Amino acid sequence: MSLLRLRDVSKSFGAVAAVRGVSFGLDPGVVHGLVGENGAGKSTVVKMLAGVHRPDAGGVEIEGRPVELHRPADAKAAGIAVIHQEPTLFPDLSVAENIFMGRQPTARLGRIDRAAMRRAAEELFARLGVAVDPERQARGLSIADQQVVEIAKALSLDARVFVMDEPTAALTGVEVRRLFAVVRGLCERGAAVLFISHRFDEVFTLCRDLTVMRDGAWVSTDPVADLTVETVVRRMVGREVSALYPREPGANEPGEVVLDVKGLSRAGAFSDIGFEVRAGEIVALAGLVGAGRSEVVRAVFGVDRYDRGEVRVGGRRLPPGSPAAAMAAGVALVPEDRRQQGLVMELSVERNATLTRLRPLARFGLLSGRGERRAAAEWAERLRVKHGRPTDAVGTLSGGNQQKLVLAKWLATSPKVLIVDEPTRGIDVGTKAEVHRLMSGLADEGMAVVMVSSELPEVLGMADRVLVMREGQLTAELPGRRATEESVMFAATGQREGGA
Amino acid sequence: MTALRARRELGVLLALALLVAFTAADNSRFLSSQSIRDVLLSASILVVLAVGQTVVVVTRNIDLSVGSVLGLTAFATGKLFVAAPGTPLVVAVLAGVGLGALCGALNGALIAAARVPALVITLGTLYVLRGVDHSWASGEQINAADLPRSFLDFGTATVLGVPVLALVAAAVLLVVATWLGSYRVGRELYAIGSEPAAARLSGIPVGARVFLAFVVSGALAGLAGVLHAARYGTVDATVGSGMELQVVAAVVVGGVAIFGGSGTAYGAAIGALLLTTIGSSLAVLRVDPFWQQAAVGGLILAAIGLDRALAARTARRAAARSAADAAAGQDAGRRGEREATHGS
Numbered sequence: 001m002s003l004l005r006l007r008d009v010s011k012s013f014g015a016v017a018a019v020r021g022v023s024f025g026l027d028p029g030v031v032h033g034l035v036g037e038n039g040a041g042k043s044t045v046v047k048m049l050a051g052v053h054r055p056d057a058g059g060v061e062i063e064g065r066p067v068e069l070h071r072p073a074d075a076k077a078a079g080i081a082v083i084h085q086e087p088t089l090f091p092d093l094s095v096a097e098n099i100f101m102g103r104q105p106t107a108r109l110g111r112i113d114r115a116a117m118r119r120a121a122e123e124l125f126a127r128l129g130v131a132v133d134p135e136r137q138a139r140g141l142s143i144a145d146q147q148v149v150e151i152a153k154a155l156s157l158d159a160r161v162f163v164m165d166e167p168t169a170a171l172t173g174v175e176v177r178r179l180f181a182v183v184r185g186l187c188e189r190g191a192a193v194l195f196i197s198h199r200f201d202e203v204f205t206l207c208r209d210l211t212v213m214r215d216g217a218w219v220s221t222d223p224v225a226d227l228t229v230e231t232v233v234r235r236m237v238g239r240e241v242s243a244l245y246p247r248e249p250g251a252n253e254p255g256e257v258v259l260d261v262k263g264l265s266r267a268g269a270f271s272d273i274g275f276e277v278r279a280g281e282i283v284a285l286a287g288l289v290g291a292g293r294s295e296v297v298r299a300v301f302g303v304d305r306y307d308r309g310e311v312r313v314g315g316r317r318l319p320p321g322s323p324a325a326a327m328a329a330g331v332a333l334v335p336e337d338r339r340q341q342g343l344v345m346e347l348s349v350e351r352n353a354t355l356t357r358l359r360p361l362a363r364f365g366l367l368s369g370r371g372e373r374r375a376a377a378e379w380a381e382r383l384r385v386k387h388g389r390p391t392d393a394v395g396t397l398s399g400g401n402q403q404k405l406v407l408a409k410w411l412a413t414s415p416k417v418l419i420v421d422e423p424t425r426g427i428d429v430g431t432k433a434e435v436h437r438l439m440s441g442l443a444d445e446g447m448a449v450v451m452v453s454s455e456l457p458e459v460l461g462m463a464d465r466v467l468v469m470r471e472g473q474l475t476a477e478l479p480g481r482r483a484t485e486e487s488v489m490f491a492a493t494g495q496r497e498g499g500a
Numbered sequence: 501m502t503a504l505r506a507r508r509e510l511g512v513l514l515a516l517a518l519l520v521a522f523t524a525a526d527n528s529r530f531l532s533s534q535s536i537r538d539v540l541l542s543a544s545i546l547v548v549l550a551v552g553q554t555v556v557v558v559t560r561n562i563d564l565s566v567g568s569v570l571g572l573t574a575f576a577t578g579k580l581f582v583a584a585p586g587t588p589l590v591v592a593v594l595a596g597v598g599l600g601a602l603c604g605a606l607n608g609a610l611i612a613a614a615r616v617p618a619l620v621i622t623l624g625t626l627y628v629l630r631g632v633d634h635s636w637a638s639g640e641q642i643n644a645a646d647l648p649r650s651f652l653d654f655g656t657a658t659v660l661g662v663p664v665l666a667l668v669a670a671a672v673l674l675v676v677a678t679w680l681g682s683y684r685v686g687r688e689l690y691a692i693g694s695e696p697a698a699a700r701l702s703g704i705p706v707g708a709r710v711f712l713a714f715v716v717s718g719a720l721a722g723l724a725g726v727l728h729a730a731r732y733g734t735v736d737a738t739v740g741s742g743m744e745l746q747v748v749a750a751v752v753v754g755g756v757a758i759f760g761g762s763g764t765a766y767g768a769a770i771g772a773l774l775l776t777t778i779g780s781s782l783a784v785l786r787v788d789p790f791w792q793q794a795a796v797g798g799l800i801l802a803a804i805g806l807d808r809a810l811a812a813r814t815a816r817r818a819a820a821r822s823a824a825d826a827a828a829g830q831d832a833g834r835r836g837e838r839e840a841t842h843g844s
Contacts, residue, residue, distance in 0.1 A: 072703065073703045088698035088701060090691045090698055090699070090761065092690065092693075093691060101687065101691050101702050102702060102703060111678075111683065112683065112684065114682075
């Protein structure tokens with residue numbers, strides 16, 4: 001019998017169904033892999049097991065008995081431990097205290113017995129077969145060690161189900177092998193492990209069973225022995241590109257090279273990235289989350305520094321680390337996280353829309369309210385932003401309209417190069433189509449567009465050329481017309497077609 | 501970590517020792533028992549407030565209302581003795597602590613309900629409580645003559661040459677420091693200040709704990725108010741004005757991180773002692789009072805600079821270590837990949 005079983009769980013956020021009727025079970029002593037594209041619903045499943053999200057329908061069973069996971073404490077009580085990619089520890093406290101927070105062993109009068117706490121922590125690390133000093137401060141621990149501390153904490157709580165959400169994404173080879181040894185040790189003790197990873201080699205090495213999810217739905221659960229990388233990739237993608245994409249990739253005759261990036265490198269983030277973008281072209285930067293795509297475009301725009309390489313716009317070299325120079329040269333960046341980086345949520349719609357071009361609107365250094373209102377109205381209308389009054393705070397708009405407003409803000413600077421990072425994340429289908437139509441129109445007018453996107457259909461439906469990144473490297477450049485979900489996915493995961 | 505923290509407090513203690521030695525070299529009377537008694541007496545009220553403030557600051561909050569709470573309870577204590585001269589000392593102390601705790605509970609409740617930073621809420625209650633104090637006093641002043649002899653004696657009495665007020669402050673310090681350092685609830689306060697999100701995930705009742713921290717801070721400010729009334733005997737509505745900034749300064753100089761999660765009540769107490777000593781030692785050295793404030797300011801900046809430097813060094817070391825690990829790991833990883841390719 002399964003130790004833990006998901007039975008027909010579903011979860012929607014607003015109109016978006018993140019998970020639809022997913023069922024599978026975790027057996028004791030077995031590592032169970034879970035794979036799927038970005039946005040397939042894996043993280044939502046994890047959050048439901050962690051007690052962060054409550055399923056709308058269906059439920060979770062432990063040893064055949066249904067359990068209600070309303071809060072993280074419920075999951076803990078049910079013996080479920082979630083190890084995140086980057087665990088959150090208390091940096092100022094010791095490793096031992098991180099493990100036993102709120103459950104420290106006590107001596108007389110309820111005083112914490114530090115010696116007993118240290119011994120208990122040492123025992124846990126010995127069981128896991130790793131060496132971490134329980135007395136040291138958690139600040140400065142490597143991510144691998146932080147995960148080990150989390151696992152030790154879970155062990156001390158008698159957890160029997162371990163959910164690991166891409167634990168290896170930030171680990172080195174040695175650390176991955178150490179983690180695998182720890183995971184196998186947990187299984188020998190009868191624990192059930194749900195292991196989420198984008199790296200097929202790891203999944204195929206470590207897991208006995210493998211579940212594939214796509215678009216929030218369960219696709220298959222099979223023993224790994226019966227699977228090949230190819231079949232798994234087919235199951236992960238295999239979707240039709242809908243009419244969401246008004247563009248015919250490769251239809252425009254590209255013009256001059258506008259943006260030219262050569263040998264761009266930053267230690268630990270990306271290395272030797274080179275590409276060019278021509279006027280009237282949409283180039284997509286595809287890859288898995290964490291491949292370094294956002295870091296590259298941020299460096300191109302000058303928000304982040306880079307160690308080596310150069311960026312040229314219209315043939316002229318941009319000084320590194322200066323967004324002001326990039327803007328002056330006609331580059332615009334629409335960032336991924338619009339709440340934090342794209343908009344000033346408390347300011348009004350019109351103020352936000354004109355923040356980027358205050359200078360041309362100012363007379364004698366003073367902003368003219370009338371000029372501001374006119375420019376805002378013009379772009380808001382062109383983008384069909386649905387807002388009440390132009391003076392409303394941006395925070396009151398819907399996600400899709402916020403995204404359009406960020407675009408309005410940047411388009412008002414009439415850029416030559418538009419860089420958009422995840423242009424349609426978290427917005428509804430209707431707005432998505434509008435944003436796509438808009439980007440397509442801008443390219444037709446001769447703008448050079450760089451689009452970072454984790455959504456394969458969007459990449460394939462919009463891009464004239466697809467650049468694929470994997471772990472900080474550019475691994476493939478595919479013409480938009482020839483790119484397929486499989487070829488992009490293979491390049492993004494580092495697997496060659498037919499090879500395993 | 502313990503070593504680092506101890507070192508941090510040792511630094512403040514060293515600064516204090518240097519200051520005392522330097523002043524004593526100039527004027528040996530600075531080390532007379534009378535002068536030491538005076539410093540201890542003046543420091544004890546600030547120590548009680550700083551210890552209370554530490555409880556709040558380690559949770560990544562701040563309580564700016566303590567000066568007003570002190571003023572209000574000092575005046576209330578005076579009023580209590582005017583109305584009932586026979587009130588036992590214990591009852592007066594408990595009443596002051598209770599009133600302070602009530603003010604702290606008001607702060608805590610507002611912060612929990614409004615989900616607004618404590619800085620703003622307690623800035624508000626700073627003025628509100630001061631206003632209550634003023635309208636209650638309406639210009640009235642309570643003089644030593646209005647207070648019973650026994651209460652005033654409590655403010656100046658000594659045991660074996662040590663002022664009772666200082667003993668009270670030391671007892672408060674010992675209890676709170678032990679509570680923060682060696683009890684689960686105390687450690688949870690540090691956890692909350694260190695990483696609020698992780699605290700929530702590990703099931704710590706963050707809201708309740710922060711509320712408790714404000715109640716403790718308020719209660720200790722209330723106690724400080726009673727001590728103030730006993731020590732000075734004269735109480736009007738302006739007592740304790742501006743004291744909150746001295747308290748925050750003492751806490752910061754004492755090595756309690758303003759972003760929460762680290763520092764001890766001992767450090768804060770030494771910080772309070774240092775600030776008080778600076779006051780009297782600069783007077784002994786006949787330094788212009790203006791420079792006294794500048795010295796306090798310089799000390800705060802030096803303390804923050806020291807904390808930054810220590811943090812930067814820790815970060816550098818960690819980075820160097822993980823870079824070395826990563827280099828070793830990548831080599832091995834590449835080897836692993838090669839083996840894998842051979843295998844397929």
